Amino acid sequence: MIVRILGEGQREVADSELDGLNALDATLERAVEADDVDAFTGALLGLLDAVRSAGAPLADDSLEDSDLILPPSDATIDEVRALLNDDGLIPG
Amino acid sequence: MSLMKRMSLIFKSKASNALDRAEDPRQTLDYSYQRQVELLSKVRRGVADVATSRKRVELQVNQLVQQENKLTEQAQKALSMNREDLAREALTRKSALSGQITDLRAQQAQLQGEEEKLTLASQRLQAKVESFRTRKETIKASYTAAEAQTRINEAFSGISEEMGDVGLAVQRAEDKTATMQARAGAIDELIASGALDDASSINRGDDISRELEAMSSQSDVESELAALKATSAPASIEAPDSTTPAELTAEENEPHHQEGQS
Numbered sequence: 001m002i003v004r005i006l007g008e009g010q011r012e013v014a015d016s017e018l019d020g021l022n023a024l025d026a027t028l029e030r031a032v033e034a035d036d037v038d039a040f041t042g043a044l045l046g047l048l049d050a051v052r053s054a055g056a057p058l059a060d061d062s063l064e065d066s067d068l069i070l071p072p073s074d075a076t077i078d079e080v081r082a083l084l085n086d087d088g089l090i091p092g
Numbered sequence: 093m094s095l096m097k098r099m100s101l102i103f104k105s106k107a108s109n110a111l112d113r114a115e116d117p118r119q120t121l122d123y124s125y126q127r128q129v130e131l132l133s134k135v136r137r138g139v140a141d142v143a144t145s146r147k148r149v150e151l152q153v154n155q156l157v158q159q160e161n162k163l164t165e166q167a168q169k170a171l172s173m174n175r176e177d178l179a180r181e182a183l184t185r186k187s188a189l190s191g192q193i194t195d196l197r198a199q200q201a202q203l204q205g206e207e208e209k210l211t212l213a214s215q216r217l218q219a220k221v222e223s224f225r226t227r228k229e230t231i232k233a234s235y236t237a238a239e240a241q242t243r244i245n246e247a248f249s250g251i252s253e254e255m256g257d258v259g260l261a262v263q264r265a266e267d268k269t270a271t272m273q274a275r276a277g278a279i280d281e282l283i284a285s286g287a288l289d290d291a292s293s294i295n296r297g298d299d300i301s302r303e304l305e306a307m308s309s310q311s312d313v314e315s316e317l318a319a320l321k322a323t324s325a326p327a328s329i330e331a332p333d334s335t336t337p338a339e340l341t342a343e344e345n346e347p348h349h350q351e352g353q354s
Contacts, residue, residue: 003096004253007209007261009216025094032095047096060219063227063250068096069103072264084098 002064003051007072010062011055021068024050032080040077048073107252108245117244121228124248128221131255131262135214138262142210145269146203148276153196155283160189166300173307182300192279199272206265217258224251 001018004010013021024047031039048070058064071080110124163186170178227247 004100004257006257007213007264009212021096022094025096029095060216061223063220063223063247065104065107065249065253066100068094069099069253070096071099072261080095083102084095 001068002058002066003055003068003070004066005048005051005070005072006075009060010058010064010066011051012058013051013055017050017054021047021050021054032077032084035077037077040080044071044075044080045073103253103256104249106256107249110248110252117241118232120248121231121244124251125221125225125228128217128224128251128255131258132214132217132221135210135217135258135262138265139207139210139214142203142207142265142269145273145276146200146207149196149200149203149272152276152279152283153193153200156189156193156196160186160193163189163300166304169304169308170300173304175303175307178300178303196279199275203269203272206268210261210265213258213261217254220251220254 001013001015002010003013003021024043028040028043028047030036031043051070071083075083110120163182167179167182167186170176170182224247227243231243231247
């Protein structure tokens with residue numbers, strides 16, 4: 001499974017890691033919905049760290065698309081909400 | 093659905109929207125490649141812009157540190173002249189500068205981070221663009237309508253996702269840099285107006301300098317006067333004239349020699 005962290009690139013993560021990542025993802029999602037900035041920052045960094053340590057970077061010249069995409073590490077809660085609502089943040 | 097899944101679906105839908113626009117898939121390949129190259133040069137410009145901003149902030153930090161040092165010297169000089177009031181004033185201004193310096197250093201670090209991130213992003217994009225170009229030529233050479241669409245889709249969705257990512261990164265870096273440039277501009281104006289560093293601007297005399305200079309030029313007058321008196325009555329002086337320092341040194345050194353020899 002390929003996971004992209006925006007601004008950092010893609011990583012290949014074993015499928016067996018998915019449950020752990022999903023649990024962290026659920027925490028992050030709750031924080032975004034509750035508009036809880038402190039919980040959001042912790043959850044985002046936790047999830048990104050988990051992806052970084054679980055996955056090896058994909059070769060730069062690979063043209064594969066990702067199964068999962070994560071916000072950049074310095075994203076604000078508002079940016080993440082805008083990304084999810086596709087508020088024209090992603091160019092293209 | 094998980095947040096990470098939703099986000100990847102948004103990127104995928106962008107990619108397929110872009111793909112649907114062209115009638116002949118081969119045109120899509122060329123058009124996309126053109127946009128990739130444009131984006132690549134945009135990222136490189138982005139790196140250069142961030143570097144320029146970082147250097148500007150560095151320059152400001154250096155200027156302010158220089159002024160900070162000058163204020164420290166002024167405070168020492170003022171104290172040595174028993175002017176605690178002036179020393180206090182110099183130190184007060186110094187502490188205001190220190191805050192600015194800390195703030196600027198944080199900005200400098202942030203810009204450095206952005207610069208590194210964008211540099212890596214441009215390397216990744218460049219590798220993908222080259223890979224895409226190779227694949228594009230292969231697809232076009234062996235083009236048969238039946239198989240083309242799938243292969244184009246494959247090549248296209250990967251690069252399109254990268255472009256979305258890099259485009260977003262450039263945009264965010266531009267926004268951050270713009271904010272910092274506005275602040276850097278404000279600090280430049282403050283420096284130029286002398287409001288920030290009134291006590292320490294380098295070319296112009298400030299009030300503390302003026303007062304210290306007035307005091308030291310007064311003491312210069314005193315010492316020159318004393319020196320003049322010395323030439324007429326050598327025994328009655330304390331201020332140095334041209335011969336005194338050598339004599340003093342000789343006198344100071346002699347006891348040491350004797351101690352060393354005994």
